[in-house]
Amino acid sequence: MLNHLQDNGTGMLPGIQLQFLRYLLMGQSPNKLLDGITATDMLHIYDFIWEKALEIGIRVKGERFSQSDMLKHLKSVEQYKLEVGCKEPLQRCITNDCVLQNEDCVRAKLKDQLNRLYRLISSYLKIEYRM
């Protein structure tokens, strides 16, 4: 998805992606970078970081790597919906359909997931995670 967007010139600036990747490899929380980023951009960033997290997971763990292990460290969509008391259908939350109607909610969800991913990658890389 990201490559498609990038190649069409409508995706995130590569410099921003690079900044997120830099923080990921430094074990630094991305919170500082998320200020001022729209929910739509956060979706792109999340896709990008998810892809990088998979790559790192595979490189670190090799054959022992399992995507489901990685997913276990993230908050499930059901859990998130429950916590925020959302009555929308589950599918809308899975596909982030409400990114334009309820931007803050999507932002909050992605911020939390990104932090979880960053923390997980720090543990894979055996580096200290800093908030």
Place this chain on the structure above:
Amino acid sequence: MRDQAHHIVIFDKSSLEVERLVQLLRDNSFDVTVLSNAQDAYQFCLVSQPDLIVFDIKVAGKEGLNFYRQIKNQYSTQRIPLILTTEEADHNKRVELIEMGIDDFVAKPYYAEEVVARIINLFQEFRPATFISKSVERGFIGSLKEMTLIDLIQTMELGKKSGVINLNRGDKEGQIYVNRGRIVDAVVEDYDSVERAYLHMLTWIDGTFYVIFQDVHLDSQLVSDNQALFKEGAKIIDQWRRAIGELPSLHTCLIAVKDENNSALSYPERSMLAHFHESRSILQAIDVSDFDDFDGLKIIKSLLEKGLLIKTDMHRTEKNSQHLALHHALETDKRDAKTKYSHIFSIFQRNKRSNADNHGSMNDKTDERAESLLTQHGRIKNNVQLTKAELLLIRQKLGK
């Protein structure tokens, strides 16, 4: 129809045959210059960059051969097509001449009409810009402040490279010929001895250079080897730096103070003073005077101390003179925009323009300006010039 008349230089002794050829060429709207002295012909070709040279290698004995070598060894002239006319009857010798890199060959006596027809065909079939010398494919340009002549030669020596180091300082131009890392010849105006020419150019510590890697078809003109020359050169450079340290910048313009009572001056002082009747830089005065560089500096220092020379406001900027060599290279390069190396020159071309336009004003807005430069051209499409096989070859080499 030609947009502009092609310029042809004929280097040959005067004869009815040549006169007839000249007349016919002019009738066919060519610009023609006839020269019979090898050094004049070479200098003329350097300056005028003709589209074609017709010459007789035997015109002045050894000089004809020297002329040919100079043309072929000089970066700015080596792409000019050469047509050789000669009375040489020996077939083997003719073949030798062709193997030397002559583009076309006409046996003497010739019919002028035939030569003209061949020249016209030549220009119709191939534009001069398409003449690409095989040997000109790589080189580099730089400032002698950042890389001295000795550094350059040592670099070539390390890689056992052959090529011509073209040097410029002010209005002067010189060449060092290097064959497989060894200095074989050095040429600069007013210096007959190769060794002296080389040592003289070592003092050019603030000019420009452009190096062209190419085969050099010259036998060594030097007795000493590189190491001996470096040793001698290091001494000269040291002396030169000390000498110029006692003077203002060599680009400083000076003018003679009118003083009727100059009779107390020595002959060399009076002679040097005469060169400053109009504003001139120290470097220019030394170059035009008959004095050795070191003597010239000493005399100017003495004249300054005596108050007979004063600084003027007429600055001949160092940058301008430094860019003469680049300009030279750029002009030559225009002859073949497809030459791979044009990119290198383009880099400097941009620098030249921006230095002139934006003197000292490049800081915070650099990114914006660079971006605007890119934006001017829209989104630049990239078409990689190498084939997949070539890329795989690179990949394989990196993998080793």
Place this chain on the structure above:
Amino acid sequence: MSFLSIHKDTHRIGEIVVAGPSLPLQKRFITHLCNEVVITGNSTVFGRSKITDELQIFFYGIGEKENYMDFAWDLVAPKMLGYVLVYNWFEGNSFASVQNLLNMLAGHTDCHGIVVGDVAGMPIHIEPSVYESGFSLSSKLYFALWDSTDKANAKSVLKILIDSLINHLE
């Protein structure tokens, strides 16, 4: 018989631009890959790497920030193999500078490129196996870490760029 001859340029050249906020880093990168390296005027670096007698790669280290605007991108970018942006991994300013340059180049050219963070002599506590093959930013852009004191690392970086080019030709 006419001996008029047009010498065809049989040499094949691939061009790579090396940029970034530090000229010494550019020089180090180029030096690791080239048999001939020359610091030219205007603080730029030129390097040549011979692959075969007919094929070579030219590296143009275009110097620091003030040189970006002077560089003939419009002439070089359409034909070059790609660009390498080098910076110091540990320096925030160095990163910011390369970030801007990357945005600029990716925004205005569709060239292949790789951004390289130098970790020379500093511990980053990450296994080389994690980063030595680089990370893609898009189908034509990559990021890699390298140790500029190790020649083999420069080769690895170049491999990533060349692989990217090969993949696009497939």
